[in-house]
Amino acid sequence: MTNNANVKIKVQCSLLIIILLSISFIILAFIMEPPQSLLKGLIEIIIAPDILLTDYIAVGGIGAAFLNVGLMGLINSFLLYRFKIHMHGFAIASIYTVMGFSFIGKNIFNFWPIYIGGYLYSKFKKLEYKSIFLILMFATTLSPVVSEIAFGTYLPRHIAIPAGIFAGISIGFIIVPLSAQVMKFHDGYNLYNIGFAGGILGTVITSIMRGFGININTQNILSYEYSTYLCILLIIMFIMFIIIGYFKDNNNLKEYKRIFNYVGRTATDFTQLLGEGITYANMGIMGLICIIYVVLSGGVFNGPVVAGILTVVGFSAFGKHPKNVLPILIGVMLSSFFNIWDISSTSVIIAGLFGTTLSPIAGKYGWIAGIITGGVHLAISMNVGIVHGGINLYNNGFAGGIAAGIIIPILNIFKKEN
Amino acid sequence: MNREKTKISSITKELINYFLMHDAKDIDLKIRVKEDKTEINIHSDNIGFTEDDIENIRNLLNADREIENEEYYWQVIGVSSEGEELSAIGAMVDEVNIKWNKPSLEIHLIRKK
Numbered sequence: 019m020t021n022n023a024n025v026k027i028k029v030q031c032s033l034l035i036i037i038l039l040s041i042s043f044i045i046l047a048f049i050m051e052p053p054q055s056l057l058k059g060l061i062e063i064i065i066a067p068d069i070l071l072t073d074y075i076a077v078g079g080i081g082a083a084f085l086n087v088g089l090m091g092l093i094n095s096f097l098l099y100r101f102k103i104h105m106h107g108f109a110i111a112s113i114y115t116v117m118g119f120s121f122i123g124k125n126i127f128n129f130w131p132i133y134i135g136g137y138l139y140s141k142f143k144k145l146e147y148k149s150i151f152l153i154l155m156f157a158t159t160l161s162p163v164v165s166e167i168a169f170g171t172y173l174p175r176h177i178a179i180p181a182g183i184f185a186g187i188s189i190g191f192i193i194v195p196l197s198a199q200v201m202k203f204h205d206g207y208n209l210y211n212i213g214f215a216g217g218i219l220g221t222v223i224t225s226i227m228r229g230f231g232i233n234i235n236t237q238n239i240l241s242y243e244y245s246t247y248l249c250i251l252l253i254i255m256f257i258m259f260i261i262i263g264y265f266k267d268n269n270n271l272k273e274y275k276r277i278f279n280y281v282g283r284t285a286t287d288f289t290q291l292l293g294e295g296i297t298y299a300n301m302g303i304m305g306l307i308c309i310i311y312v313v314l315s316g317g318v319f320n321g322p323v324v325a326g327i328l329t330v331v332g333f334s335a336f337g338k339h340p341k342n343v344l345p346i347l348i349g350v351m352l353s354s355f356f357n358i359w360d361i362s363s364t365s366v367i368i369a370g371l372f373g374t375t376l377s378p379i380a381g382k383y384g385w386i387a388g389i390i391t392g393g394v395h396l397a398i399s400m401n402v403g404i405v406h407g408g409i410n411l412y413n414n415g416f417a418g419g420i421a422a423g424i425i426i427p428i429l430n431i432f433k434k435e436n
Numbered sequence: 437m438n439r440e441k442t443k444i445s446s447i448t449k450e451l452i453n454y455f456l457m458h459d460a461k462d463i464d465l466k467i468r469v470k471e472d473k474t475e476i477n478i479h480s481d482n483i484g485f486t487e488d489d490i491e492n493i494r495n496l497l498n499a500d501r502e503i504e505n506e507e508y509y510w511q512v513i514g515v516s517s518e519g520e521e522l523s524a525i526g527a528m529v530d531e532v533n534i535k536w537n538k539p540s541l542e543i544h545l546i547r548k549k
Contacts, residue, residue, distance in 0.1 A: 127534045143439075149507045198511045206512040284512045285524035290499045 031294070032105030033095055035262070036113050039255070040054035040091030043084045046251075047209055051103045060126075067170030068162035069234060070365065071410035073321030075121065075241035083121055083321065089122040090129075097133075099241030101173040107287030107297070107336035112155040113331025119158070121321035123411045128161040128168075134188020142191075150194050155192040159412040162351045163187070163223055166409060171232050178398055189219065204422035206284035207382070209331075209337055210375040213415015220406035227298040234407030240364055241320045246320040252309060252327060256263075259302030259331075267295020274299060281381035282337035289335055297335045304334040304343065308371055311347050315370070316362035323364060326371030333374070342381035342388070347416065349392020359400060369399045372414030383429045395421045440549065442510070444474055447525050449514030450477045451543065454522060459484035460541075470548055473530075479542040491538045497543070499526030514538065 022333055047056055059082025066077045074083040103109050136154035140147040167173075168182030197215040210215055224234050264271055274296055280286050288297040295425060308327040317323060330338060350370035354361040361367075373395040380388025399417035410416055448467065455463050461482040468475040502509075509524040526532065531546040 101504070104500065104502055106502065106505070108505050108508065145507070149503050152504055194507060197508075211511075242469055283521070285509050287523055287527075289497070290523055290526070291495065300504075320523040354539055433446055 022349075032289075033099060036091055036117075037095050037107075040088045040095060040117070043088035043091065045090065047081040047084035050084070051079060053392070055079065056081050056085050057198065059083075063125050063209065064165075065169045066165065066321045068125070068128065068165040068411075069320050070162075070169070070236050070403060070411060070413055071122060071238055071240060072162075073122055073240045074125070075321045076239050080241075080244050086125050087117055087120040089126050090124060091117045093126065097151070101151055103114070103148060103151065106151055106289045108295075110289070110301075110335040111332040114156060115329045116155050118325035118328030119411050121325045124158050124161045125163075125165070128164040128182075128186065129158040131164050131186025132157050132161065132190040132193070135187035135192075136194065137190075138187065139191045139194060141151040152214065153194050153197060154190060154209075156412075157190060157197075159213055159216040159410055159415070160189045160193075160220060160223075162409045162411060163189060163220070166234060167194075167227075170234075185223070185287045193219065200220035200419065201284075204419050205426060207378045207426055208341070208375050208415065208418040209282075209333055209378065210372070210412050210415025210418055213286065213375070213410065213412025214419025216410040216412055217402065217406055217416020217419065220410035224407040224409055227334075228407075234409060234427060236403045236408035238365075240318075240322070242318050247317040248324055249309060249313075252305060252319070252324065255304040256305030256309070259298050259305065261294045261302075263297070263299025263302060263394060265295075266298060267293060271296060271299050277339045278341040280337070280339065281378050282336065282339065282342045283378040283382070286337040286378075287335070288337075288339075300339055301331045301334040303340060304333045304338060307340060307343065307347075311351075311370060312367055315351065315367050317364065317367040318362075318363060322368050323371070326368045330371055330374055337381075338374055338377050342377035344408060345373050345385045345388025346370070346376055346392040346395070347379040349373075350396045352389065353390075353396050355395030357397070359396070365400065366396065369396045369414060369417075372412070373418065375415055375418035376425075379422060379425060379429070383433075387425075388430055391421060391425055394425060440450050440474075443506070444469075444476070444547070446514040446546070447545070448476060448478075450525055451476070453514065455480055455483060455541075456490065470528055474525045474549070476545040477542070477548070481540045481542075483541045485536070485539065485541055487518060490534070490541075492528065493522060493543075494534055497526040497532045497545075499523050499527075501530050502527040515519035536537055 059078030063074050063078040063086055133154055136150055137147055164182040164186040168179045168184050171178055197212050200215045278285050308330050347370050350373050353365050359366045373392055376391050379391045398421050399414050402417050403413050462478040464479045466477045503525050513521045513524050529545045529547045533544040535542040
């Protein structure tokens with residue numbers, strides 16, 4: 019067994035990095051905007067319906083968006099600390115995903131009901147809350163349901179807000195068994211499994227709401243004016259990750275290439291398999307690759323793109339590495355040359371970034387399969403948003419689940435038997 | 437089947453998949469369900485393992501028990517074995533004992549309740 023003392027040090031370091039990152043976002047928020055403006059922006063973020071794509075930088079201003087991200091990071095860090103959760107791969111993936119999506123749909127109001135619902139589920143099933151907490155962090159993909167019902171419907175507020183909270187609690191109560199059920203469809207080849215579960219549940223919720231005459235449709239509220247600023251900020255962050263990785267690794271990253279041996283299917287925890295040093299270096303390298311991808315696509319760095327990049331970076335502790343991610347990105351880029359979608363649009367760029375949810379397919383079946391998968395994923399992701407109306411933030415997790423469920427059996431036809 | 441039994445079943449299935457993947461010609465499996473723990477013992481006298489495989493399996497199974505990952509991990513093990521999933525088993529058990537005497541391999545796992 020691994021030395022327990024080492025584990026305790028690891029936990030403190032990883033959590034500390036997230037806390038420092040969160041505090042940095044809050045400090046930047048106060049540097050960029052005065053407190054009154056931040057408060058006003060934060061309220062606007064909270065009362066926004068949050069349907070995809072709602073860029074909080076466009077809704078409340080960059081300061082308020084940063085404040086929301088920082089607060090979400092701190093609150094969730096406190097909860098991770100409180101429940102004594104080891105900051106291994108899955109936990110790192112979950113906190114970076116939550117922070118990323120705090121740019122586009124998760125805010126300090128709308129995630130709580132899902133956590134409460136999960137708590138009730140754990141009591142009902144006599145489980146330790148800690149054992150499902152990370153799943154609940156991902157389950158906040160459906161946070162927009164809370165905001166949409168509370169602030170986006172024709173209902174009076176005194177009915178709408180409790181109704182939104184009740185909907186969130188209900189989601190938290192059922193999402194854990196639902197995520198287990200849908201995992202079987204793609205065999206763990208879609209890393210954003212809760213996004214797939216959220217897509218199915220979101221489709222049901224949207225269908226019911228539409229039945230009551232409440233129309234939910236995707237939207238495109240995007241910011242464009244802070245692209246260079248966000249890009250520089252991310253570059254600094256990822257270079258720091260590589261430096262941290264270099265100093266934390268006993269062999270100065272000489273063994274980094276070992277990471278390419280892993281397929282990356284769900285439960286590939288690099289912190290456990292290769293150590294924290296290589297994991298952080300991989301997170302930094304993957305972040306820089308994402309930035310190059312956005313620049314080559316001619317895209318803009320805004321809330322959704324930053325969300326995509328931070329999610330990739332988080333999952334670079336839990337399955338993603340350059341060898342299994344690049345084929346997917348290339349597949350998305352190549353296919354966008356031949357179809358109707360604009361390669362530089364935010365929707366296509368995030369389809370590429372989040373499309374790396376399918377990186378285990380490239381890891382297992384090789385480059386060509388990965389490139390084809392990227393193309394198929396783009397087509398699906400550009401079409402399924404309408405089904406759930408954008409209330410499932412991990413739209414690409416939903417699309418990825420569908421893509422993997424179809425592609426894996428086809429690829430297995432051509433696989434050599436051993 | 438209750439949750440705990442399903443988890444034991446998934447762990448066992450993953451181990452069998454892993455042994456078969458490495459061309460085990462015979463496999464003995466024993467599960468002992470006790471009041472406070474479950475013991476799983478899997479053994480093959482003829483398995484196509486190399487020294488690298490042994491190093492790899494030790495690395496994968498010697499993870500810490502992680503209750504926080506358990507509800508997610510048990511969903512993926514025993515489904516489509518790549519070998520990497522053994523790290524998920526490592527996170528679901530408290531003690532691991534591996535005996536390797538080429539070509540014989542025995543893995544003994546203890547999962548406390």
